[in-house]
Amino acid sequence: MKKQKTFINPDYVESEVDKMAREERERQRSVYHRKNARIRSFWLAIGFAITIIDQISKWAVTELYLRPHARLGESIDFFSWLIETPPAILSGVGFKVTSNLNIVMVWNTGVSFGMFSNLGPYMPFILIAVAIFILGFLLFWLFQTHDQTQGICCAMIIGGAIGNIIDRARFGGVIDFIDLHAFEYHWPAFNIADSAIVIGVGILILQSFVFDVKRKRRYRDRRKERAKRNLGY
Numbered sequence: 001m002k003k004q005k006t007f008i009n010p011d012y013v014e015s016e017v018d019k020m021a022r023e024e025r026e027r028q029r030s031v032y033h034r035k036n037a038r039i040r041s042f043w044l045a046i047g048f049a050i051t052i053i054d055q056i057s058k059w060a061v062t063e064l065y066l067r068p069h070a071r072l073g074e075s076i077d078f079f080s081w082l083i084e085t086p087p088a089i090l091s092g093v094g095f096k097v098t099s100n101l102n103i104v105m106v107w108n109t110g111v112s113f114g115m116f117s118n119l120g121p122y123m124p125f126i127l128i129a130v131a132i133f134i135l136g137f138l139l140f141w142l143f144q145t146h147d148q149t150q151g152i153c154c155a156m157i158i159g160g161a162i163g164n165i166i167d168r169a170r171f172g173g174v175i176d177f178i179d180l181h182a183f184e185y186h187w188p189a190f191n192i193a194d195s196a197i198v199i200g201v202g203i204l205i206l207q208s209f210v211f212d213v214k215r216k217r218r219y220r221d222r223r224k225e226r227a228k229r230n231l232g233y
Contacts, residue, residue, distance in 0.1 A: 036146075043142055043155040050159025054192040055082065055166065058175045062086075066093050066105050066177075085170060094179070102179040106189040109173040128168050131161050149207055156200035163193035 056078060063075040063086070070093045076086060094104030135158060142154040167174040176189035 039148075039151065040143060043151040046152060047155035047159035047162070050156060050193070050196045051163045051166070054160065054163035054196070057192045058167070058177070061103060061177045062089055062105070062175065065095070065103060069093070069095055088171070094177070100180060100182055102181070103177050104179045104189060106176040106179075107171070107173040108176045108189070128165055131165050131168075135161055135165075149203065153200040153204045153207075156196045160193035160196035160200070163191075163196075 059078045059081045063081055066089050067073065067075050070089065072089060072093075073087060076084070088107075089105045091105055091107050094102055096102050138154045138158050138161075142151055142158070145151055145154070164174045174191065174193075176191050176194070178191060179189050180187045
């Protein structure tokens with residue numbers, strides 16, 4: 001199929017009304033792009049904040065609580081902890097907070113909540129590669145969507161994933177430390193990044209389910225209206 005050529009009249013002179021209309025369209029387009037940029041910057045800021053909070057929480061737990069508690073040397077400040085690789089704290093070191101919450105050091109070489117932890121020495125590298133691929137997809141989604149809930153959820157997942165990727169790249173495993181338990185059953189240890197990922201994914205699934213229900217309801221309502229019109233109601 002041949003592309004249709006656009007004819008431009010060389011003698012055309014833009015009128016004042018056309019000029020004002022064109023300038024208004026350009027202004028509205030500029031406002032729209034600026035608004036989109038602000039919204040996406042806000043979403044990215046949420047992801048960045050989650051990554052920072054996750055890293056601060058891991059530093060605080062390991063250096064301010066677990067290391068002194070286990071008498072494993074002097075604690076270091078946050079920026080030194082980020083730049084250097086401090087001596088590792090063995091898994092199992094921890095203390096009781098409440099009757100249902102412990103702070104326990106767990107090195108997780110698998111995915112969230114300790115799944116796939118014992119699949120060989122190359123597992124951290126495989127998981128980093130998979131996480132980077134998923135990050136690329138989520139970033140693409142974040143910059144394409146116009147839905148506020150989807151954008152925030154993508155940002156939460158991105159922030160949590162980056163927090164765990166940093167751990168894998170530095171230590172070969174993720175620092176998990178939150179140990180919830182009830183009736184002698186312990187939920188797999190997790191961290192702030194895992195929580196952000198699970199909450200983000202959960203809300204996306206819930207939103208998808210609710211949206212699907214609403215779409216089916218609207219479809220049924222349209223069919224009923226069409227049937228009434230055909231019957232002459």
